[in-house]
Amino acid sequence: MSNLILIENGSVIDGTGRAPFAASVLVHGDVIVAVGPQANERAAQAADVTHVDATGMTVMPGLIDAHCHLSFDDAESNPEIFHQRRNALSALVASYNAKKLLRAGVTGILDPDSVHENTVDLRDAIEAGVVDGPRIACGCYALITGVGGTGGRLIADEGVTGYYKVVQGKDQIVAEVRRQIKVGADWIKVHVSGVVPRYAYRGEQCSWMQEELDLICQVAHDMGVPVMGHCRGAEPIYRAAKAGMDLIVHGTDMDERGMELLLDRKIPVCPAFTFQANMVDFGHRLGTDPGLLKLFERQIINSAESMRKLHAAGVPLLTGSEAGFSIVPYGLWHYREMEVFTRYYGMTNLQAIQCATQHGAIALKMEGKVGTISAGMKADILCIDGDPSTQIEVLGEPDRLKHVFLGGRAIDLSPLPERKPISGWKYPTIGRRLSREVMQGRAS
């Protein structure tokens, strides 16, 4: 391919929420240099142009998944992530999975935390061209207090468990945030809320004092590094926002106080409801407890009003798949949060696409550089057979994805070689309890 690529005859969804329009897109090197008639004129004057015919296709920015755990490898349980993921091997496996993302049109992700914090290394390897994968912004270990995150007693009282690190007291907080910045964190990730098994009926609770969260933000911001908080519950959201966090993840059960701060400071929110939405729609096929299905659906519905309000007021909502768990396998569900946004939050398809592209750039810390189809932007471009502005689900159909460009480079979309099982990687399960009803075939 020459240095100039003209993508012509397509319908452009530029990622800003604007309606689709017929236009050519001219790429030079790794950037888009012209859109519309100018693109054709400049291409006509050039000697060596590669033409990509996008007749019948939509030309749009690559998807940005603002919540994707590349090192978890479709885990089926917390113990698997905490204890089965070897460092080098999980990084190698993550690099395989990263290619699945590219083949699903995902050209950028925010990986908030990883086992052995090895997404940092994968990111650097991708940036150096050692392996192929999307643009990555990442955190190191998720910070938690001694109370833990969402793994209860599975998490050790101190040190690292899986992708978590316990920090106790001011000195450890300061030292760990600085260490993470040194090793290359793009974001500091804080598990602001967690479940205490004994008090699980209260839901997730805030496990940090306000001063501690303030301190994290102060140390990180001093070094120009943003902070993101996993927050479920009114108090965690409020305290995280008050501390000055730059991104709220989940954001369920928000109250007026939290809402006011988010509106006031325009703090982006990444609900990452694909996990729950998949449970709700497909859990019955996976043997998920019916009570759990109701709980998950309620989580989505209960937060719909606050998400609508935030969106209406111009607070960016980001799309996150929570890929890394078996219910949201890599490469399959990255588009789905857009479906959630349209179905539950009343967004138009174009608004949802804007969340997954232009707003997604916030997660990559590349606002104004990536996420829209316009001159001067990085050439992260998809060509889709179909019109996502009327049918968002076409973005989840692999056969419709005809071209992916990452920084102007055409991605090989041929299927990956099949993976075989890795010894000691998954927890083998014995299966469910063999009751008399099951034995006699009377239990469903």
Ligand SMILES: [Zn+2]
């Ligand atoms: Zn997550």
